[in-house]
Amino acid sequence: xxxxxxNIVSSRATIGRFTRFGWGIADQALSSIxxxxxxxxxxxxxGIRDFGAFSLAFSTYLITLGLSRALATEPLIVxxxxxxxxxxxxxxxxxxxxxxxxGIVTGVFYLxxxxxxxxxxxPAFMMLGLTMPGxxxxxxxxxxxxxxxxxxxxxxxxxxxxxxxxxxxxxxxxRSNSSVHWLILSWGxxxxxxxxIGLFQARIxxxxxxxxxxxxxxxxx
Numbered sequence: 001x002x003x004x005x006x007n008i009v010s011s012r013a014t015i016g017r018f019t020r021f022g023w024g025i026a027d028q029a030l031s032s033i034x035x036x037x038x039x040x041x042x043x044x045x046x047g048i049r050d051f052g053a054f055s056l057a058f059s060t061y062l063i064t065l066g067l068s069r070a071l072a073t074e075p076l077i078v079x080x081x082x083x084x085x086x087x088x089x090x091x092x093x094x095x096x097x098x099x100x101x102x103g104i105v106t107g108v109f110y111l112x113x114x115x116x117x118x119x120x121x122x123p124a125f126m127m128l129g130l131t132m133p134g135x136x137x138x139x140x141x142x143x144x145x146x147x148x149x150x151x152x153x154x155x156x157x158x159x160x161x162x163x164x165x166x167x168x169x170x171x172x173x174x175r176s177n178s179s180v181h182w183l184i185l186s187w188g189x190x191x192x193x194x195x196x197i198g199l200f201q202a203r204i205x206x207x208x209x210x211x212x213x214x215x216x217x218x219x220x221x
Contacts, residue, residue: 027142027155034162038187041169045178053124054180061128061135064106068136072098073143075218081147089204092144094214096206099140103133104208123181131188137206138191141198153201160197165190 042054072095080091107129114126138161145154168186172178199205 027146027151027158030155030158030162031142034158034165038165038169038183041173042180042183045173045183046180050120050124050180053120054184056121057124057128057184060110060125061132064102064132065136065139068099068102068139069143071215071218072096072102073140075214075221076140076143077147078221079218082149085148088144088148092147092202092204093207094210094217096137096140096144096204097208098211098214099136100133100206101208101211103136107132120180123179124184127181127184127188131185131192134192134195135188138195138198140206141195141202144198144202144204157194157198157201161190161194164193 039054039058043051046054076091076095080088080095083091110125110129110132112129114122114124114129116122117125138157141157142154145151145157165187168190169183172182172186
């Protein structure tokens with residue numbers, strides 16, 4: 001078989017696509033396993049009413065996460081994948097800024113809900129509100145890294161979340177301090193730590209001031 005320059009370029013492109021796909025699968029698997037393990041730990045550690053509070057808080061997080069992805073990070077993937085570094089950095093600065101702003105706004109809203117709610121739902125939503133900015137920012141870094149074909153960076157960031165989360169939860173469980181709000185705080189706090197690491201990985205500061213411009217720019221999407 002005679003190899004031409006075109007064959008070599010095509011083969012390298014195919015290998016590159018499979019490599020990016022593999023990093024994406026690995027990262028999503030780690031993220032899913034982390035969330036699944038969290039649910040199992042909470043279910044085995046708290047009562048039915050507390051588990052109900054956790055489930056409602058986690059469902060609220062998923063809805064908010066979907067909103068953040070639709071407005072901020074999915075347009076980033078569509079329009080800023082495999083572009084020049086300067087353009088990528090500009091897009092990431094805007095998209096992560098919007099995600100952070102959404103985290104702050106919804107976080108304040110959930111804090112208010114937690115303040116007026118009764119029973120275990122109140123503290124659960126207060127902890128969710130406190131950590132929502134970090135949760136959304138951490139997820140936005142994953143999309144930013146994949147847009148730049150930096151799958152290993154996304155995997156490392158999710159690994160940081162897991163490595164902070166499980167020892168923290170282990171300490172809580174060892175001290176029999178397994179109240180649902182403390183477990184949510186450990187989960188969201190670990191995500192916030194990973195979000196902070198993302199700042200150093202990307203060397204980009206999110207800019208919430210660009211959020212309105214980003215929404216206008218991506219309006220048709």
